[in-house]
Amino acid sequence: MNHPQSVGLVAPQTATFNEALSLKSGASLPGFTLAYETYGQLNAAHSNAVLVCHALSGNHHVAGFYDPENRKQTLGWWDNLVGPGKPLDTRRFFVVGVNNLGGCHGSTGPMSMNPETGKPYGADFPLVTVEDWIAAQARLTDHLGIDAWAAVIGGSLGGMQALQWALEYPERIRHSMVIASTPRLSAQNIAFNEVARQAIISDPDFHGGHYYEHHADGNATGITPKSGLRLARMVGHITYLSDDQMAEKFGRRMRHGKHHFNYDIEFEIESYLRHQGDKFAETFDANTYLLATKALDYFDPSFACGGDLDAALARARADFFVASFTTDWRFAPERSREIVYALLHNGRNVSYAEIDCDAGHDSFLLATPHYHAVLTAYLEGIVL
Amino acid sequence: MNHPQSVGLVAPQTATFNEALSLKSGASLPGFTLAYETYGQLNAAHSNAVLVCHALSGNHHVAGFYDPENRKQTLGWWDNLVGPGKPLDTRRFFVVGVNNLGGCHGSTGPMSMNPETGKPYGADFPLVTVEDWIAAQARLTDHLGIDAWAAVIGGSLGGMQALQWALEYPERIRHSMVIASTPRLSAQNIAFNEVARQAIISDPDFHGGHYYEHHADGNATGITPKSGLRLARMVGHITYLSDDQMAEKFGRRMRHGKHHFNYDIEFEIESYLRHQGDKFAETFDANTYLLATKALDYFDPSFACGGDLDAALARARADFFVASFTTDWRFAPERSREIVYALLHNGRNVSYAEIDCDAGHDSFLLATPHYHAVLTAYLEGIVL
Numbered sequence: 001m002n003h004p005q006s007v008g009l010v011a012p013q014t015a016t017f018n019e020a021l022s023l024k025s026g027a028s029l030p031g032f033t034l035a036y037e038t039y040g041q042l043n044a045a046h047s048n049a050v051l052v053c054h055a056l057s058g059n060h061h062v063a064g065f066y067d068p069e070n071r072k073q074t075l076g077w078w079d080n081l082v083g084p085g086k087p088l089d090t091r092r093f094f095v096v097g098v099n100n101l102g103g104c105h106g107s108t109g110p111m112s113m114n115p116e117t118g119k120p121y122g123a124d125f126p127l128v129t130v131e132d133w134i135a136a137q138a139r140l141t142d143h144l145g146i147d148a149w150a151a152v153i154g155g156s157l158g159g160m161q162a163l164q165w166a167l168e169y170p171e172r173i174r175h176s177m178v179i180a181s182t183p184r185l186s187a188q189n190i191a192f193n194e195v196a197r198q199a200i201i202s203d204p205d206f207h208g209g210h211y212y213e214h215h216a217d218g219n220a221t222g223i224t225p226k227s228g229l230r231l232a233r234m235v236g237h238i239t240y241l242s243d244d245q246m247a248e249k250f251g252r253r254m255r256h257g258k259h260h261f262n263y264d265i266e267f268e269i270e271s272y273l274r275h276q277g278d279k280f281a282e283t284f285d286a287n288t289y290l291l292a293t294k295a296l297d298y299f300d301p302s303f304a305c306g307g308d309l310d311a312a313l314a315r316a317r318a319d320f321f322v323a324s325f326t327t328d329w330r331f332a333p334e335r336s337r338e339i340v341y342a343l344l345h346n347g348r349n350v351s352y353a354e355i356d357c358d359a360g361h362d363s364f365l366l367a368t369p370h371y372h373a374v375l376t377a378y379l380e381g382i383v384l
Numbered sequence: 385m386n387h388p389q390s391v392g393l394v395a396p397q398t399a400t401f402n403e404a405l406s407l408k409s410g411a412s413l414p415g416f417t418l419a420y421e422t423y424g425q426l427n428a429a430h431s432n433a434v435l436v437c438h439a440l441s442g443n444h445h446v447a448g449f450y451d452p453e454n455r456k457q458t459l460g461w462w463d464n465l466v467g468p469g470k471p472l473d474t475r476r477f478f479v480v481g482v483n484n485l486g487g488c489h490g491s492t493g494p495m496s497m498n499p500e501t502g503k504p505y506g507a508d509f510p511l512v513t514v515e516d517w518i519a520a521q522a523r524l525t526d527h528l529g530i531d532a533w534a535a536v537i538g539g540s541l542g543g544m545q546a547l548q549w550a551l552e553y554p555e556r557i558r559h560s561m562v563i564a565s566t567p568r569l570s571a572q573n574i575a576f577n578e579v580a581r582q583a584i585i586s587d588p589d590f591h592g593g594h595y596y597e598h599h600a601d602g603n604a605t606g607i608t609p610k611s612g613l614r615l616a617r618m619v620g621h622i623t624y625l626s627d628d629q630m631a632e633k634f635g636r637r638m639r640h641g642k643h644h645f646n647y648d649i650e651f652e653i654e655s656y657l658r659h660q661g662d663k664f665a666e667t668f669d670a671n672t673y674l675l676a677t678k679a680l681d682y683f684d685p686s687f688a689c690g691g692d693l694d695a696a697l698a699r700a701r702a703d704f705f706v707a708s709f710t711t712d713w714r715f716a717p718e719r720s721r722e723i724v725y726a727l728l729h730n731g732r733n734v735s736y737a738e739i740d741c742d743a744g745h746d747s748f749l750l751a752t753p754h755y756h757a758v759l760t761a762y763l764e765g766i767v768l
Contacts, residue, residue, distance in 0.1 A: 127645040294645075
């Protein structure tokens with residue numbers, strides 16, 4: 001194997017679909033645009049396409065960079081996975097990243113113009129579900145001339161999409177790769193999402209979700225509920241890391257070596273969290289964050305089967321790769337095992353790996369050797 | 385043993401201390417008042433006194449009730465522990481509950497008048513530490529004519545006080561009972577506190593901590609940062625319960641049996657959390673909450689010994705009862721074991737119980753049989 005390389009300079013594309021899309025909620029969108037990126041070449045048989053689904057705060061910019069002068073700042077979020085010589089090898093696979101419906105990075109979402117009002121949708125953008133995302137992605141699949149994905153892969157909320165693809169379009173996906181995910185959120189998972197939502201909704205700058213129309217005095221750019229979004233991200237971030245990793249990275253280390261007896265930053269962990277919150281609040285849209293947490297809460301393939309996950313997964317025809325991480329307390333290994341058992345009960349081919357990694361839920365984004373080795377092995381085994 | 389009974393109708397008392405108190409921060413208070421309650425009778429030898437220290441949101445009202453017509457609503461927070469025939473038996477012990485300095489239930493705190501300005505302290509109330517609380521409690525100890533406590537007992541932040549008593553006044557405490565506690569917060573613990581603080585501080589109604597002076601138009605009562613305090617309590621509450629208990633109590637149960645596709649309450653866990661947040665925000669003071677989270681963050685007896693807990697606990701002379709709960713992920717059993725090991729290394733007498741209870745951190749407040757049995761056994765063994 002050659003030394004892994006970057007896919008290099010990339011640029012996003014968009015595809016617009018003019019046919020209305022009926023949503024799970026009963027609402028419908030008159031049409032929509034999806035932002036996406038592709039890496040590698042679609043082969044003649046159109047049999048080497050892999051869809052990468054993003055998680056709560058991700059987007060279509062999976063690999064490569066936008067600016068050669070600022071490679072690190074403009075790098076794709078799963079660049080360590082996708083590229084020539086990397087586990088998802090672009091010399092072999094045609095890889096597609098897509099920004100989900102309701103997103104804030106180029107796909108139609110709350111920031112987009114509502115054709116009925118001529119103003120941004122804001123709070124009037126309908127809530128979308130994982131099923132709706134798959135339906136929208138299916139249009140992109142047609143647009144790209146792909147009958148069936150060689151694989152659909154994702155971590156966390158992205159893993160839910162990989163699973164849902166196998167249920168929604170069993171004939172259009174050959175391998176479903178579900179990483180650091182869960183068949184449904186627990187009460188604790190929902191509770192953390194609810195705190196995040198309440199932080200945003202109770203921010204006076206939220207204006208019931210129509211903040212795009214509000215401007216600070218003498219300021220041309222709209223105000224946004226930054227304070228609420230910052231809190232939402234801070235609490236989310238705690239759940240992405242493991243207790244052990246936090247202890248190792250930050251422990252009780254103080255910024256200035258002594259107590260200051262005020263509410264400024266004293267411990268390094270406070271500095272880290274505030275920085276993560278501030279950065280996110282500058283770049284992400286609060287309405288998109290809200291609706292993505294609801295998509296997480298709603299996801300439950302077993303709901304229509306009275307909670308019977310075996311019955312819910314009976315439709316799947318794909319082979320499965322499932323992976324979890326030992327220190328992930330957001331979606332712990334036992335949640336992945338529920339998926340594995342239900343698939344095995346349905347006679348599916350399942351590869352399952354429980355990876356020892358101290359980085360908690362965020363482990364799925366890292367290039368730890370064992371993790372990348374099992375991903376590589378599985379992906380190499382996919383017949384094109 | 386008789387059937388356990390209530391201590392009955394109780395009333396708070398106050399004690400005012402006019403001598404200035406120097407605080408760990410370097411600040412000092414010109415004098416202060418502590419609210420407290422007592423249950424049972426001090427014996428002739430003054431050898432049967434037990435101090436109950438409260439946790440983050442507690443106060444001096446430990447047992448009994450204030451209103452016979454509203455017993456349940458006015459019941460003390462540890463009423464199941466304290467009373468005739470209960471583990472902390474008031475037929476044998478003289479039990480004292482105290483509201484800590486900086487509190488919002490009668491002791492001097494941010495809501496109190498600052499003699500220098502004639503206005504409430506607000507943000508000018510100095511930050512207080514567990515050590516400062518012990519120093520203030522020591523004045524109350526003198527006031528009550530008690531040379532040495534038979535025991536000091538507390539859970540969580542209350543357990544830290546029970547431990548600190550043994551270090552600060554080794555000759556004035558015979559038994560230290562440290563329950564569901566930790567020798568110091570982890571990075572994750574601090575992180576959750578920091579989210580709570582940022583929620584309060586970033587609430588526009590916080591007014592830099594001087595919200596008592598602000599009034600809504602046409603409203604005689606001051607405004608308070610309810611929205612921030614509510615969020616702080618919601619996130620705190622998640623850490624008080626166990627994942628398993630939440631799953632059992634709420635799971636994915638929906639309020640109306642189907643998805644509504646909006647941000648109203650859908651899952652029962654959302655309803656529960658919002659209710660807990662609302663209730664707390666109505667009754668607790670945000671400045672007190674802030675300073676209590678800092679007292680938690682700062683607590684670390686080993687800090688002055690370069691992190692060496694064995695060295696830090698060498699001063700203790702008391703016997704110890706330490707208890708933890710299997711599902712407590714805020715202060716997990718291993719944190720209690722750190723205390724136990726350090727005490728054993730110093731040759732102290734230690735009883736340690738790891739209690740199987742599914743209620744997470746809040747287990748210390750419940751009357752589970754095994755827990756109350758070990759408490760009873762230990763307390764019965766205390767020689768008066």
